[in-house]
Each structure stands twice: as C-alpha cells, then as structure tokens.
Amino acid sequence: MATKPFVREPQRKLRAERDSLPRSERGGLGGAPLAPPSSTTLRAERDSLPRSERGGLGGAPLAPPSSMRVSSDVVELRTEERVQFIDVTDLVAERVRRSGIGHGLVCVQSRHTTTAVVVNENEPLLIGDAKRMLERLAPRDARYGHNQLHRRRDAAPDESPNGDAHCRALLLGCSETLAVVDGALQLGRWQRVFLVELDGPRRRTACVVVMGIPR
Numbered sequence: 001m002a003t004k005p006f007v008r009e010p011q012r013k014l015r016a017e018r019d020s021l022p023r024s025e026r027g028g029l030g031g032a033p034l035a036p037p038s039s040t041t042l043r044a045e046r047d048s049l050p051r052s053e054r055g056g057l058g059g060a061p062l063a064p065p066s067s068m069r070v071s072s073d074v075v076e077l078r079t080e081e082r083v084q085f086i087d088v089t090d091l092v093a094e095r096v097r098r099s100g101i102g103h104g105l106v107c108v109q110s111r112h113t114t115t116a117v118v119v120n121e122n123e124p125l126l127i128g129d130a131k132r133m134l135e136r137l138a139p140r141d142a143r144y145g146h147n148q149l150h151r152r153r154d155a156a157p158d159e160s161p162n163g164d165a166h167c168r169a170l171l172l173g174c175s176e177t178l179a180v181v182d183g184a185l186q187l188g189r190w191q192r193v194f195l196v197e198l199d200g201p202r203r204r205t206a207c208v209v210v211m212g213i214p215r
Contacts, residue, residue, distance in 0.1 A: 071099035071210045075108075079200035083134065085127050088206065089193045093185050095208045102183050104212010109175035111207055114165035114199035116172030121190040134198075138167040165199035172196055183215050 073095045075088055088108070096106050110117050120126070144163025149155040176193060179186040187193075195206055 067213060069099070069101055069212065069214050071095075071101060073098070073208045073210075075195070075206045075208060076203070077195070078203045079197035081197065082200050083131050084197040084200055085122075085130065086195045086197065087122050087192050088195050089185070089187070092193050092208055096180055096185055096210055097183060099210040100183075100214050101180060101210050101212040102215035104180045104210060105177055106180050106185065106208060106210045107175055107177045108193060109207045109209075110169075110195065111205045112169075114162055114169055115204055115206075116169050116174060116196040116198065117176050117206065118172055118194050118196055119176050119178070119187075119191050120194065122192040122194075123190075134168045134171070137171060138164045140164045160199075162199045168198045180210065180212055 075091045075095070077086065077088075079086065092106065092108055108117050120130075142164065144161070144167070145151070146163035146166060147161035149159060149161075178193070185193075195204065197204065
C-alpha cells in the first residue's frame with residue numbers, strides 16, 4: 001500500500017492564521033503555546049506606550065523617577081515612667097515639614113526592643129485602659145525565661161528583668177507608616193502618633209524616614 005506524501009500546507013495555513021492575530025491571542029502550531037517573548041521584544045513594546053502606562057519588563061514597575069526624594073531624621077527623648085505613652089505627633093510632623101516632601105510616605109520606627117510605635121487617640125482614660133490591657137496580656141510578675149539571667153550567655157551585668165516589656169513590644173509593633181499629602185501628615189481627627197515606653201525610664205530614639213515627591 002502506497003504511503004501519502006508529507007504535506008506542509010496545513011502547517012502553512014495554521015502559521016498564517018496565527019500571525020494574523022494579536023500577539024496576546026496567538027498560540028503555537030496546533031494550539032501549543034509560543035515561547036515567552038524575549039526581553040528585547042518586551043522592551044520594544046513597552047517603549048511604544050506612553051510613559052505613564054509603561055512598566056518594567058514583564059510588567060514590573062520602572063525605577064523611581066529622579067525627582068523622588070528620601071529624607072531621614074531622628075526623634076530623641078528621655079522617658080519618665082516604666083510604661084508611658086509619649087505623643088510624638090508634632091515632632092514627626094516637623095520632620096515631615098523639614099523634608100520638603102509634598103506627597104509620599106513617612107515611616108516612624110523605634111530603634112529599641114522594649115518600645116513600640118502606635119497610632120491612636122491621646123485621651124487619658126484610654127491610655128489607662130491600654131496600660132491595663134498590656135498588664136493582662138503580659139503581666140510583669142509572670143515567669144519569663146528571658147528574666148532568668150543566669151541561663152543567658154549575653155546578659156549584661158546591670159540588666160533588669162524585662163521579659164514582659166519585650167513581649168508587650170511584640171504585641172504593639174515597632175513602626176507605623178503614614179501618608180503625606182501636600183506636605184502634611186494625613187491623620188484622622190483623633191489620631192496621634194505615640195512612642196510607647198515599656199521598660200523606662202530611659203533615653204530613647206525613633207527613626208523618621210520621609211519618602212516621596214518634593215513640593
């Protein structure tokens with residue numbers, strides 16, 4: 001029985017039909033997917049778009065424009081109580097003003113393992129509630145392995161038992177990031193920024209980084 005000669009015509013038709021479609025709808029011969037486009041092809045397609053619509057290769061964002069600015073500063077203070085909520089809103093707002101940034105973000109970060117940074121209302125009764133909550137969740141007189149200084153190789157000779165302060169810091173978190181619009185912190189009516197002392201009194205430092213587009 002004679003075999004039929006191999007015919008390439010169906011493949012030519014499939015290729016012609018595929019090439020007439022937009023790239024996003026094409027498949028390989030017989031419906032198999034094409035190989036991913038090269039970086040050169042992606043770059044050429046990206047560069048053909050308006051700048052506002054471009055992304056990096058594969059859709060990743062482009063590097064920040066040269067007009068982006070970053071400003072860093074610190075807030076230093078000495079606390080007066082073992083557990084204390086210190087309102088640092090005005091100090092942070094002043095760092096934002098001095099940065100010259102109009103639209104962006106500001107990050108306020110504690111540089112200690114027994115302090116926290118939170119946003120909430122500066123109302124004395126609420127502050128008392130928060131202190132009692134911390135005492136319920138991480139009581140000062142509970143048993144903490146961290147307080148067993150004889151078991152630790154790195155304990156400083158003058159270190160005080162403060163396992164509760166470390167655990168409370170874990171619950172509250174060490175930083176907050178806030179929006180900056182028209183050169184000002186975007187806080188709600190009752191929102192204030194607090195540095196929370198959990199093992200005072202001590203000298204404390206918070207880092208303030210402002211990033212965004214200059215005014």
